[in-house]
Amino acid sequence: MKDLISLCKRRGLIFQGSEIYGGLANTWDYGPIGVELKKNIKDHWWKSFVQDRADIYGLDSAILLNPRVWEASGHVGCFNDYMMDCRKCKGRFRADKLIEESMIAADQAAEVGGWSKEQMEGYIAEQGLKCPECGAQDFTELRQFNLMFQTHQGVVADSTTAIYLRPETAQGIFLNFRNIMNTLRPRLPFGVGQIGKAFRNEITPGNFIFRTREFEQMEMEYFCAPEESLQHYDAWRRFCMDWLADIGLKAENLRMRDHSEDELSHYSKATSDIEYKFPFGWGELWGIAHRGDYDLTQHQTFSGQDMHYQDPQSNQKFVPHVIEPSLGVDRLLLAVLADAYDEEEVNGETRSVLRLHPRIAPIKVAVLPLSKKLNDKGLAVYQQLQKHLVCDFDTTQSIGKRYRRQDEIGTPLCVTIDFETLEDGAVTIRERDSMAQTRVSLSELLHALQAKLAI
Numbered sequence: 001m002k003d004l005i006s007l008c009k010r011r012g013l014i015f016q017g018s019e020i021y022g023g024l025a026n027t028w029d030y031g032p033i034g035v036e037l038k039k040n041i042k043d044h045w046w047k048s049f050v051q052d053r054a055d056i057y058g059l060d061s062a063i064l065l066n067p068r069v070w071e072a073s074g075h076v077g078c079f080n081d082y083m084m085d086c087r088k089c090k091g092r093f094r095a096d097k098l099i100e101e102s103m104i105a106a107d108q109a110a111e112v113g114g115w116s117k118e119q120m121e122g123y124i125a126e127q128g129l130k131c132p133e134c135g136a137q138d139f140t141e142l143r144q145f146n147l148m149f150q151t152h153q154g155v156v157a158d159s160t161t162a163i164y165l166r167p168e169t170a171q172g173i174f175l176n177f178r179n180i181m182n183t184l185r186p187r188l189p190f191g192v193g194q195i196g197k198a199f200r201n202e203i204t205p206g207n208f209i210f211r212t213r214e215f216e217q218m219e220m221e222y223f224c225a226p227e228e229s230l231q232h233y234d235a236w237r238r239f240c241m242d243w244l245a246d247i248g249l250k251a252e253n254l255r256m257r258d259h260s261e262d263e264l265s266h267y268s269k270a271t272s273d274i275e276y277k278f279p280f281g282w283g284e285l286w287g288i289a290h291r292g293d294y295d296l297t298q299h300q301t302f303s304g305q306d307m308h309y310q311d312p313q314s315n316q317k318f319v320p321h322v323i324e325p326s327l328g329v330d331r332l333l334l335a336v337l338a339d340a341y342d343e344e345e346v347n348g349e350t351r352s353v354l355r356l357h358p359r360i361a362p363i364k365v366a367v368l369p370l371s372k373k374l375n376d377k378g379l380a381v382y383q384q385l386q387k388h389l390v391c392d393f394d395t396t397q398s399i400g401k402r403y404r405r406q407d408e409i410g411t412p413l414c415v416t417i418d419f420e421t422l423e424d425g426a427v428t429i430r431e432r433d434s435m436a437q438t439r440v441s442l443s444e445l446l447h448a449l450q451a452k453l454a455i
């Protein structure tokens, strides 16, 4: 993980947030290379979950919502974690995470989701859990902590103006269910997808971009008839797993974990997490939940607006059930980086390389003239290719250093321009993974690159 974080900084993928002021803990900025990678991941999700699907619509709803939304959704009452402090070192911890870590260490199934305060306190006392920071066995009582960020709208900061930064993008979709029904008149089953920022005042953020207080989510709510919902739930679980394999994540680093009855939210019929084997251990990457008719029914009750769907064939009226695949952009980006990161010996030197799938690689092709005298020719090639593929034009330092730089940001192909190019009109394509080189004429270059990238 240390090597990955240092590569991210060195190569302009991810910087510490507010760095010149000494940073702000657990905030990160995506640099010029990171932002391209992030955009490619989001674009690919959007294409697969919205554009390629006749049954799914896109949405971009507001971050600030009427505060009643969060009462209806249960976030004001239930979006709490239990925290405890170490009396000795003053470290603060999330009780469920500490217990899960201890269970994983003891090779037990770590499922703490539905545990009560008493159950957690019982486990901590029985197992004699120690503070992970200082080793003391002296924790305060467990206290509930609401994860929503509260702020105020308008100039007067009183309780009537209190609003929240959304802790998930999903509620904006439920709020627009009627708008979409009334304007586009879709038939069930149909889905609505959205990508956007979410905020959670996490007690223990950390592990680089795995858990932060400000992050992005890609969520889709799939509305369906109650009797078909379990079938759709199964289909979405499979679809999501296949999608991760399709962007290049290795099968051995992925697993599906079904929540036990204890762990399920009171309204959920079934939930699975796709977990990824991060450098620090297995962690949730993608939650796929069967939310029943909970959200729409709650909004119907709180807003007084009708959330029923009338089946055009049977004329039956019912509140649709919902399947929700919910994925964190930043968490996926970390999984993608960890999965792609590789080190190998080449001619007695260590080469770091990001073996990213060409579809999500930030830069597809780097154009590298071998000498300053070839820069004009190189620039002309770059300008031609840039119209079709995201390219880089790099003229500084030795060719070996330039290859390493491109390897480290996962550029699948480099094109080198040499003195022979001026005579035979041909260039060399060098492949990131195999480092194999092939000579191609300029007239066929774009075609050859596109064929190699296969995107």
Ligand code: ATP
Pocket (backbone or CB within 6 Å): 200, 202, 209, 210, 211, 212, 213, 214, 215, 217, 284, 285, 286, 287, 326, 327, 328, 329, 330, 331, 332
């Ligand atoms: P966790 O148990 O890790 O706190 P969660 O079960 O609360 O996660 P969900 O509410 O299901 O997470 O959110 C859906 C997805 O959003 C997660 O699978 C994850 O990819 C992402 N996500 C949630 N919280 C964070 C966070 N603090 N930082 C980054 N991504 C997050």
